[in-house]
Amino acid sequence: MGEDPFRVAGTTYLSRLLVGTGKFASHQVMRDALIASGADIVTVALRRVDLSRAGEGDVLDFVPAGMTLLPNTSGALDAAEALRLARLGRAATGTGLVKLEVTPDPRTLAPDPIETLRAAELMVADGFTVLPYCSADPVLARRLEEAGCATVMPLGSWIGSNRGLRTRDAIEAIVETAGIPVVVDAGLGAPSDAAEAMEIGADAVLVNTAIAISADPVAMARAFALATLAGRLARLAGRARAGGATEASASSPLTGFLGSTSGSGAPSGGAV
Numbered sequence: 001m002g003e004d005p006f007r008v009a010g011t012t013y014l015s016r017l018l019v020g021t022g023k024f025a026s027h028q029v030m031r032d033a034l035i036a037s038g039a040d041i042v043t044v045a046l047r048r049v050d051l052s053r054a055g056e057g058d059v060l061d062f063v064p065a066g067m068t069l070l071p072n073t074s075g076a077l078d079a080a081e082a083l084r085l086a087r088l089g090r091a092a093t094g095t096g097l098v099k100l101e102v103t104p105d106p107r108t109l110a111p112d113p114i115e116t117l118r119a120a121e122l123m124v125a126d127g128f129t130v131l132p133y134c135s136a137d138p139v140l141a142r143r144l145e146e147a148g149c150a151t152v153m154p155l156g157s158w159i160g161s162n163r164g165l166r167t168r169d170a171i172e173a174i175v176e177t178a179g180i181p182v183v184v185d186a187g188l189g190a191p192s193d194a195a196e197a198m199e200i201g202a203d204a205v206l207v208n209t210a211i212a213i214s215a216d217p218v219a220m221a222r223a224f225a226l227a228t229l230a231g232r233l234a235r236l237a238g239r240a241r242a243g244g245a246t247e248a249s250a251s252s253p254l255t256g257f258l259g260s261t262s263g264s265g266a267p268s269g270g271a272v
């Protein structure tokens with residue numbers, strides 16, 4: 001990849017694939033998948049963490065050394081609860097990074113935009129580096145950036161739905177104006193979804209369910225890593241935008257094969 005660092009709040013990461021830690025069959029499978037993903041940033045729900053760190057075998061014990069822990073406030077119903085969880089997490093883990101999630105609607109787990117913005121303002125004021133999970137809304141993304149967030153993390157589709165990049169147009173609009181990294185989070189169901197998000201200009205993607213519930217999470221983690229990289233390379237290479245053409249356009253000239261324009265000597269069928 002050469003020089004293509006992913007920077008969040010002044011820290012540089014190599015991988016543009018962030019990985020979640022829920023839904024794995026076991027902590028050991030999770031650990032193996034995290035390693036296979038090559039991820040630098042791993043998110044863990046604070047609700048799952050033994051904040052007293054009293055017991056053995058806590059999920060944090062299976063996060064490979066060297067990976068950056070991104071505690072998340074999954075399950076928080078409002079800004080106050082998210083802030084309370086974040087403070088407990090900071091005290092227990094020592095990190096000021098937080099993935100802000102406020103999802104009061106149990107059916108969709110859609111992020112509450114008002115409480116998310118409120119929580120972001122409170123957390124930034126409290127010294128956190130805030131990475132908010134948010135609706136794919138360019139106006140909200142701008143407000144979160146103005147509030148001092150380190151990234152925005154708009155959803156691709158509902159958490160755990162594996163429905164892919166349903167918010168593509170909105171993500172493109174966010175990418176066009178964002179001055180902070182855009183991390184597409186949630187719903188990416190296949191490596192091709194991650195590649196698509198990166199091709200349209202996302203700085204990174206976050207994937208959990210599609211890796212964790214696949215038949216082979218280790219292989220799927222590797223597939224997502226490669227797809228994320230491929231999408232990034234395509235973006236940097238200047239992927240041509242899909243046009244409105246409804247007819248084919250030959251990739252090679254259809255006349256003049258081997259210097260002939262008469263048709264004799266041209267390969268039958270013509271190369272395109």
Ligand SMILES: CC(=O)[C@@H](O)[C@H](O)COP(=O)(O)O
Pocket residue numbers: 019020021022043072099133158159160161162185186187188206207208209210
């Ligand atoms: C793990 C996490 O932080 C969530 O935002 C979410 O779980 C990711 O979405 P998927 O599980 O749909 O990949």
